[in-house]
Amino acid sequence: MRHFMVAVLAAALLLTGCTAHSTPPAASHAPPTTIPPVSGTSTAIGLVGLWRVSDTAGERPYTWLRLDANEFQLWRECGMVMGSWSAGESVFVASVFGADGACVEGxxxxxxxxxxxxxxxxxxxxxxxxDDDGAAVAxxxxxxxxxxxxxxxxxxxRPPELTGETLAAFRRPAPLPPNIAAATPEQLVGRWEPIGSTGTTDPHVEFAIDGSWLGSDGCNGGGGRWAVGPDGxxxxxxGPTTLMGCDGAFVPSWVATARLAGFDGTRLLLxxxxGREIGRLVRG
Structure with a gap:
């Protein structure tokens, strides 16, 4: 559950509710730089940086998107909107989990x-x-x-720095074990429960066809967006979650930390x- 505790603390530090303003770039700012490709990492590491956003519905001219390892900050005139993102060689997913300043508005x-x-x-x-249709969204x-x-x-x-954490986040995953079949998006859609669940609580995850997921460890909920790329x-x-302790299984944490999904027969492995097994589930 440490993953979610970090998210809760980050959100608590940023959700202060003060008014914020974003202005045109000042000449004193040094030009932002991007992270070049690094051997053994996904091409998605090139997305890490500070970007001016354009050709996007609903955003004003002075909007920047800062993509760091696993998290993003979108700068608007009202302040910042924060969230989580993940990407592979071509796959991209992102979801919002917080905001600060006047961006909150209740x-x-x-x-x-x-x-x-x-x-x-x-x-x-x-x-x-x-997007899914190949149309540019930004x-x-x-x-x-x-x-x-x-x-x-x-x-x-400022643009994020190239750190060991950044390199680790974009390192290409190991291949699936030879006896495990790579999962496809169609196979994952639906509700899944951990093997051996006692039934006293309700740990589960549900992958929706629209690319969102919701889950629970039996007491604490979690959710976001998901995708499957080549070779599983x-x-x-x-995003943030509550931190109640109870009997169950850390299913939302499994989903958040998984980098591979495959099948051992009808059993879903994360x-x-x-390439180490985090969790094993069956259809609920």
Whole structure:
């Protein structure tokens, strides 16, 4: 459950409710840089950076998207919107889990254009995010930076640094074990329960056809977006959750940390980046 505790703490630090402003890029800002491809990592590491967002429905001209390992911050005039993202060689998923400043307005805002993105492609020195139909939902370019705001640390105005955590997050996963068949999106849709569940609680996960997922460890809920790439590569986002202790199985944490999905007969296996089994489930 440590994954979710980190998310809760991050959201608590940022959800302060103060008014924030985003302005045109100042000339004193150093030009943002991007992370080059690194041997053994997915091409998705090239998405890590600070990007000016354009050609996007509902966003104003001075909007930036900061993509770091596993998390993003979208800078609007009202402040920041935060969330989780994951990507592979072409697959992209993202979901919102928080906001700060005037961006909250009584509820966490939605980013329909970002959550509809399922793939990406190179666009000059930047990127284009596309949906299931191949239509562009946003273009990302290196162009200025947001001004600091009172509700967020100043380093969020700069591109992320290349760290060991970043490299680890984008390292290509090990192949599935030879006796495990790679999962497909069609096979995953539906409700799954951990093998050996006692029935006293209700640990489960449900993968919806629209690319969202919801689950529970028996007491605490979780959810986000999911996708399956080639050879069973699995991608999921997640957000904060409650931290109640109870009998059950850490199913939402399995989903959030899995990098591979495959089948041993009719049993669904979720595996980590090294190909180690995290959890085993059956249809509910």
């Amino acid at each position: 509820r966490v805002p939605s980013l329909d254009w970002l959550e509809s993105a399922t793939s990406y492609e190179r666009d000059g020195e930047g990127w284009t995010l596309t 273009r990302l370019a290196i162009d200025g930076a947001p001004e600091p705001i009172e509700t967020a640390a100043e380093f969020y105005t 590569q699995f991608f999921a986002t997640s 595996l980590d980046q090294e």
